[in-house]
């Protein structure tokens with residue numbers, strides 16, 4: 101290969117590298133790193149969740165207290181969902197306090213739990229590794 105051709109190949113690759121790096125390091129930097137998923141109502145719910153310390157008894161993404169159940173997917177679990185969640189928050193139980201919340205607060209907490217449900221799975225799904233290296237999901241129930 102002539103020196104001229106080698107130089108051409110080198111500089112072409114170098115140019116491609118520069119373009120690639122420029123695209124990668126500038127694309128999507130204006131993203132709000134997921135904060136946009138959280139609606140105003142869900143944000144209020146998150147603050148209420150912190151204010152009433154729900155996490156002292158409940159887990160989200162598997163982390164928190166263990167007196168009550170994990171709430172990560174309570175909104176999408178079959179047999180549970182919005183009305184189920186609201187009735188717990190509104191009335192409490194023998195073991196869960198009734199926080200005397202108004203409708204707006206209950207709706208906000210429900211919205212927050214809806215957001216949480218979309219962002220994670222808990223408990224972690226069991227995966228099984230197949231003979232060809234692919235994985236299949238095993239149901240937890």
Ligand code: HEC
Pocket residue numbers: 148149152153154155156157158167168169170171174180184185186188189193194195196197199209
């Ligand atoms: C003192 C502990 C405690 C606190 C604080 C608490 N909970 Fe609970 N919660 C429980 C227990 C325990 C249960 C399970 C029902 C039972 O055994 O009475 C429960 C059940 C629930 C359920 C139904 C879950 C399911 O999968 O069946 C929801 C929803 C819930 N709580 C939401 C909340 C929210 C929202 C807060 C904060 C505003 C909160 N809880 C604060 C103890 C608590």
